[in-house]
Amino acid sequence: MAQVRFEKVRKAFGQAVAVEGLDLSIDHGSFVALLGPSGCGKTTTLRMLAGLEFPTSGTISIGDRVVNDVAPGKRDIAMVFQSYALYPHMSVGENIAYPLKKHGVPRAAREEKVLQVARTLQLEHLLARKPRQLSGGQQQRVALGRALVRNPQVFLLDEPLSNLDAKLRAHMRAELIELHRTVGQTFVYVTHDQLEAMTMSDRIAVMREGVLQQYAPPREVYDRPANLFVAGFIGTPSMNVLFGELVGEGPRMQIRAPALALPVSVRGDAPRGRRVALGVRPEDVLLGAGPLEARVRLVEPTGYETIIVLDVPGGSLVTRAGPDVALRIGESVPYDLRAERLHLFDGDSEIRLEAEFGRAVASAAA
Structure with a gap:
């Protein structure tokens, strides 16, 4: 053996x-x-x-x-x-x-x-x-x-x-x-x-x-x-990462990032004020409806799908859509995040935190 x-x-x-x-x-x-x-x-x-x-x-x-x-x-x-x-x-x-x-x-x-x-x-x-x-x-x-x-x-x-x-x-x-x-x-x-x-x-x-x-x-x-390294290394395109801060206590805890608020329940130690990284795979950025808004920076047709880069406050998001999607560079588009597929990492140690998320809402830009 x-x-x-x-x-x-x-x-x-x-x-x-x-x-x-x-x-x-x-x-x-x-x-x-x-x-x-x-x-x-x-x-x-x-x-x-x-x-x-x-x-x-x-x-x-x-x-x-x-x-x-x-x-x-x-x-x-x-x-x-x-x-x-x-x-x-x-x-x-x-x-x-x-x-x-x-x-x-x-x-x-x-x-x-x-x-x-x-x-x-x-x-x-x-x-x-x-x-x-x-x-x-x-x-x-x-x-x-x-x-x-x-x-x-x-x-x-x-x-x-x-x-x-x-x-x-x-x-x-x-x-x-x-x-x-x-x-x-x-x-x-x-x-x-x-x-x-x-x-x-x-x-x-x-x-x-x-x-x-x-x-x-x-x-x-x-x-x-x-951890955050594995999250970014695995996947093509790689995982999107937005940095924010944990605010609130217990069931009222939120992740606050530029123009984004996201209810979250974190298992284990999660002190208020901790810097965190929110991870979302491209396929979990949902275009066409939702409480959030972004501007289209790049549209890349690949044949069987279209890769789209969105400008959002504090960074960018990459998503994927079908081959027939009709978007123009510079266009504003609503989007949402698939809550059950989000990931959370400690902003300092970069280690995964076990968490459950609610639905994202727009907030004033930080």
């Missing part, structure tokens, strides 16, 4: 800390995405699991074995790098077959397995070519095939689809999902692309500056972000 565990793992390069205090448990057979912006520590985490970097402190386990000091070749893993790392003197078929050849798999069995993987990756017509004769996307597929041809305990994938065109990327997302379902092994997948993380993984580990921010199923990360 290839459960993967990080326990209080820290990795520093001199004075620079890449990963700090990472506690993460990846269940056997799950598909986990390590997600975050460049420099967040996700690739360093993957490289430590692969044995290409060693933790400064803490322990990393695969199954029942602590692998801190175990050589990469003895960890029973397969890794696809962001760089292709192909053998230039070998053909595509030989590159894919190399792990099997190294483990003594007979030629006939190797050839059958290579052909199967090549069909999946649309590489059948390229098996005799050398890497230098391939495009970048084709080389990435060969690197992926070299990992898929094996049956390791854990698959490690470092942005393996980054060099593919959009159509093939969508195809390969589906193929990786199906592959994971078929082999039933543990997949750990590094990406900065939230679409890949949301569509492919069972759980997402969102990282920022080496610190784990949230580890949860994709739907939970989207619906209940743990």
Whole structure:
């Protein structure tokens, strides 16, 4: 059983800390995405699991074995790098077959397995070519095939689809999902692309500056972000944020923001005067009716929907509408906020506050 565990793992390069205090448990057979912006520590985490970097402190386990000091070749893993790392003197078929050849798999069995993987990756017509004769996307597929041809305990994938065109990327997302379902092994997948993380993984580990921010199923990360960073990072377009202040007491508490008052009931400690951030997803800004008013700044038709940017006191709101919406730049438009889908965060710590909201009303601009 290839459960993967990080326990209080820290990795520093001199004075620079890449990963700090990472506690993460990846269940056997799950598909986990390590997600975050460049420099967040996700690739360093993957490289430590692969044995290409060693933790400064803490322990990393695969199954029942602590692998801190175990050589990469003895960890029973397969890794696809962001760089292709192909053998230039070998053909595509030989590159894919190399792990099997190294483990003594007979030629006939190797050839059958290579052909199967090549069909999946649309590489059948390229098996005799050398890497230098391939495009970048084709080389990435060969690197992926070299990992898929094996049956390791854990698959490690470092942005393996980054060099593919959009159509093939969508195809390969589906193929990786199906592959994971078929082999039933543990997949750990590094990406900065939230679409890949949301569509492919069972759980997402969102990282920022080496610190784990949230580890949860994709739907939970989207619906209940743990803090303001996760709220803004997940979702396209990203969550709207308006800053305001908690006023009043008990059931009469409100969030006061420029030109907006919103009844709110906050569970736990919520002292009057606290600075807070109100989060609202674009799909929860409702156009056409409501007590609030905004001015249209930008209209962006995308084909299947229209992205609209509204100017509001104290900031802006992004919303989405159908493809046939008729709005002009500079036009005033009424809107409302879907109360049951709003989010509240502490303005200083940026941590999520559990709250229930009433309907927003217009107020004098602060």
